[in-house]
Amino acid sequence: MHKKITVKDVALAAGVSRTAVSLVLNDKECNISENTKKRIKETAKKLDYVPNHIARSLATNKTKTIGVIIPNISNSFFAEIVRHIQIELNKSGYDIFLCDSDEQTKNDIKYIKLLSSRNVDGLILTMSAESLSEGNINNVKSVLEKTGVPFVLLDRYFVGNVPKVLVDNVGGGYNVCKYLIDNGHKDIGVITGPLSLNSSSDRLEGVIKALNENNLTLKKENIYSGNYDIETGRLGGEALLGKVKTIFAFNDMQAFGVIEAAKEKGLKIPNDFSLVGFDDTFYSQILETQLTTVRQPIKELAMEVCDLILKCIENPEYRKEIRLATDLIVRDSVKKL
Amino acid sequence: MHKKITVKDVALAAGVSRTAVSLVLNDKECNISENTKKRIKETAKKLDYVPNHIARSLATNKTKTIGVIIPNISNSFFAEIVRHIQIELNKSGYDIFLCDSDEQTKNDIKYIKLLSSRNVDGLILTMSAESLSEGNINNVKSVLEKTGVPFVLLDRYFVGNVPKVLVDNVGGGYNVCKYLIDNGHKDIGVITGPLSLNSSSDRLEGVIKALNENNLTLKKENIYSGNYDIETGRLGGEALLGKVKTIFAFNDMQAFGVIEAAKEKGLKIPNDFSLVGFDDTFYSQILETQLTTVRQPIKELAMEVCDLILKCIENPEYRKEIRLATDLIVRDSVKKL
DNA sequence: TAAAGTTAGTAAACCGATTTACTAAAGCGG
């Protein structure tokens, strides 16, 4: 590998100043004759000149990078969203620094500071459940604001006038519950994730709303709260399957856990009990009985969050809150009563 | 947010030169009295000084960033590996630029160039199947080498004296086949991924080796080649389930496809036919009949690849090829004959 | 033809660090 070509080399070869080279190659409005412009461009191409991002960043105070902090890339929802974010931002010349907080506040804070010191132009942030809890949120918020980096919250949010892109979880919960009621289900058990996450509290709100509209209530003992994992589903299944014949698990993982628990008890879906999940993970379709679940608009979320962060970078005062609807995917796991 | 503190500010506040500040804060060997050192450090802390990565990168010609190009972050194998890579590299002060090639050569090339122009210190690379095919590999290889950036191939490789971290797929295939033979299976069908990928060709090699050692052969018509996806599994299942009672799918996705195909035909595992997958994806455990499969040492792969890229950055001549063994995870999808 | 305007550029400062080469003062030996 030979030495990298710099503006200086191009300028020398083209017989002009570095200024001219920079101006022309960046298509800046300037008083350079068409002839010279052409010569500079040709020289740059011939020398295979590639501008040095680092030097440019230092000069312009823009890095064309965006930090993405998510709680767990192994979760297919986040993996898919990151995939779309990367592809989308790349179209605008941005690259992403990916950080996985492992659902820990200390990492959220660490990575916010780190990305700020890397001078990212913006931050896309899905905070850990821990960070969003009463005791931590103010701390994280203050770290975030102190950096002065434009940011957009994605999926998980705290209240306040900050840009966010969200899923309409109230609507999602409502639709599931409405569907269950329409199919004759009245006594419903729910398995939630951490209630500090709006995804859980909002879905719960939607469920209650649908029930109330039909003069039904959600019994306290029919709520099992835990994490968004299979183990919680298993435990929730064990706890609820004695009491109810209908379970709404707030994500597919939990639903899979419920199925495991049901297997132990020899219960079959949908004859012995009905089940609804949330996320429409790939595997909900390949289950023995295909799972009725809710699809989140992942690609659209990614598009919106990219669009929004770019707007916020352009104008740090820009504020917008976007909430996207979910889709109820009806399959075979709910019995018509 | 107020203006960012720079070395200059610290120097001014501490009454020393910028040189002194830089020297002391970087713990460089230098002739600065303990007193002054202490004063500088305290001043820096008081002012909440955070060094500017960009400026440092320009000066040192090191960015402390590593580019990671993978074919599809939505594949849980890669998601998990990226997760570990990020965590591990972060310990050494590196951040990662994540790029998803979407299994396309043109993106491999685009991202290699792009990351090079971002001056990444190193590259971790799992190329697309397309790039590794006969017609493309030389092109990609030449782009890669022209950048001069140290790189390590991960999981998928081309032949040549370059650093790589691999899975012992020959051994993996061999172990599965040996296990099947030990259980009385003789007529085995296999569903492979793209044969341009060593993961497929190597597993196939292992299968054939095990068969040959037992004086058995693999019939050509019992091989179904396609992609590592559920659709290939479905098609392979349809094609093979008439001919054989034992199928080795080269990844779990394909195995799930086989199960779908079997459902159509009313066949049950393991009574009507036996099935083995590869990857030990989470979902292989929650199937009606738990899937016997092969676990890849994901975390170890990540650790090794991080270790190796750091060594290669330190010494670009460093060469090493690491091959990690797989684990056969025996569950319930293979019948003892 | 002198003043004003336009065209086609360039020199030099700047971004915020690191690093090399240098200096001033103090200490020390003889």
Place this chain on the structure above:
DNA sequence: CCGCTTTAGTAAATCGGTTTACTAACTTTA
């Protein structure tokens, strides 16, 4: 007390771009 070494530090160059302010030459206009 002279010369040498050590100690404690600094000035200035550098990395590779961008950008501001300036100039020289050429055209117009009055």
